[in-house]
Amino acid sequence: MTADETISARALYDAARTALAAPSIFNTQPWRWHAAPDRLRLHADRQRQLLTADPQGRLLTVSCGAALHHARIALAAAGHQADVRELPDPADPDLLADLRIAGVHEPSLAELQACAAIRRRHTDRRPFTTQPVAEATCRALVVAGELEHAHVHLVGVEQVGVLALAAVRAGALQLSDPDYRAELADWTHRPPWSGEGVPTATTVRAVPRRVPIRDYAPFGGETMRPGRDTDAGARYLILFTDEDTPAAWLHAGQALSAVLLTATGHGLGSAPISDVTEVPGTRDELRRLLPGLGRPQVCVRVGYAQPGLPAPATRRPYEESINTAP
Ligand SMILES: Cc1cc2nc3c(=O)[nH]c(=O)nc-3n(C[C@H](O)[C@H](O)[C@H](O)COP(=O)(O)O)c2cc1C
Numbered sequence: 001m002t003a004d005e006t007i008s009a010r011a012l013y014d015a016a017r018t019a020l021a022a023p024s025i026f027n028t029q030p031w032r033w034h035a036a037p038d039r040l041r042l043h044a045d046r047q048r049q050l051l052t053a054d055p056q057g058r059l060l061t062v063s064c065g066a067a068l069h070h071a072r073i074a075l076a077a078a079g080h081q082a083d084v085r086e087l088p089d090p091a092d093p094d095l096l097a098d099l100r101i102a103g104v105h106e107p108s109l110a111e112l113q114a115c116a117a118i119r120r121r122h123t124d125r126r127p128f129t130t131q132p133v134a135e136a137t138c139r140a141l142v143v144a145g146e147l148e149h150a151h152v153h154l155v156g157v158e159q160v161g162v163l164a165l166a167a168v169r170a171g172a173l174q175l176s177d178p179d180y181r182a183e184l185a186d187w188t189h190r191p192p193w194s195g196e197g198v199p200t201a202t203t204v205r206a207v208p209r210r211v212p213i214r215d216y217a218p219f220g221g222e223t224m225r226p227g228r229d230t231d232a233g234a235r236y237l238i239l240f241t242d243e244d245t246p247a248a249w250l251h252a253g254q255a256l257s258a259v260l261l262t263a264t265g266h267g268l269g270s271a272p273i274s275d276v277t278e279v280p281g282t283r284d285e286l287r288r289l290l291p292g293l294g295r296p297q298v299c300v301r302v303g304y305a306q307p308g309l310p311a312p313a314t315r316r317p318y319e320e321s322i323n324t325a326p
Contacts, residue, residue: 008101009035011078012035012036012099013040015071016033016040018118019031019033019067019074020318022063022069022070022257025053025062025274026050026053026187026197027187027198029316030045030046030064031064031321032044032321032322033322034323034324039100040099041095042068042099044060044064046060051183052180052182053275054278058244058297059249061250062256065255065257067253068086068097068254069253069254069257072084073111073118074115074118075099076115077115080101082101083102084097084098084099085097085098086247087247110144114262118261121264122309123202123272123313124270124310125204125271126224126225126305126306126310127207127209127234128232128233128306129304129306131233133233133235137266138237140266141259141263141300142154142237145237145255147258148254149254150239150240150241150248151239152259153238153289153291154236154237155237155299162288163211163286164211165285167211167212167276170275173281174275175215185219188219188221192314194316195315196314196316198216199311200220200222201222201311202310202312203217205217205223205226209229209231210231210232214273231301231303235302237299237302238289238290238296239298240252240295240297252297252298256272260272263300267304271301272298273298273299273301276296276299277299283296
């Protein structure tokens with residue numbers, strides 16, 4: 001290998017390592033990276049799909065899209081121009097993306113800030129404080145998501161009640177389903193050494209707040225202290241797409257990552273909310289909040305966090321998710 005080829009191979013591998021910090025539904029980390037010297041390929045790992053909450057694999061693909069965006073940001077911040085082909089092989093729909101280095105790239109400030117935010121971003125399920133999020137900051141989040149070929153709707157103050165009702169309905173319906181309860185129990189009780197799932201210690205118990213969030217601890221268990229806040233200053237965004245296809249889900253995931261990293265860069269706490277999109281009836285209710293037509297993919301809550309960091313989620317050992325075999 002020439003010196004340039006060695007640098008490219010290292011950058012691709014490092015991008016895959018960085019992408020392991022991406023958020024994923026139930027922290028399933030449903031991806032497999034194949035890092036070859038001249039290309040990096042992202043595969044969906046169907047073994048890690050939530051068959052009850054996500055029977056189509058939509059949120060699995062959204063999660064992989066978030067990982068793809070993390071990898072792209074890592075390459076851009078390291079000064080590499082990436083050539084990215086999404087869903088490049090119709091015969092292999094689980095091959096979600098193929099990345100190659102196409103030249104040098106001068107990273108923008110936004111890319112450097114997004115890359116720096118990767119390690120600092122954590123899902124914070126505690127209620128956010130009363131401090132309002134400035135309109136200009138909300139705009140920056142919308143723009144960041146829309147640059148990734150998805151739409152972002154900032155939920156109006158008058159629409160929050162509809163979102164809250166949808167969240168209550170989705171939570172009640174899901175928890176009344178024994179298959180969902182079994183899936184939830186499975187992914188909230190993974191052994192600590194596995195580095196996957198959502199331990200109840202990273203969640204909060206149900207408390208009064210503007211929009212209820214998914215209850216990860218209906219069976220009890222140690223949770224974070226919720227504090228006295230109620231999300232009074234929080235804002236909610238709905239990421240949506242024109243189509244409901246794997247290509248659209250991949251874009252929604254890249255937009256989700258862009259919104260979350262931009263929020264972190266602005267000093268905001270953030271948390272995805274997807275239960276309202278997992279139940280067909282409540283997904284339809286969200287659809288009616290959108291300007292025009294669209295398919296809601298995932299929501300995001302942003303706001304100013306209480307003092308102290310949320311309990312961080314863990315990750316699987318990187319050797320399990322990145323394969324370098326020829
Ligand atoms: C597609 C998607 C859907 C998610 N849905 C929810 C959700 O409904 N509620 C929630 O609290 N977190 C949700 N999350 C956040 C994940 O649980 C979180 O990313 C994962 O546990 C890893 O933790 P981290 O984000 O702190 O790294 C979602 C993440 C993704 C990518």
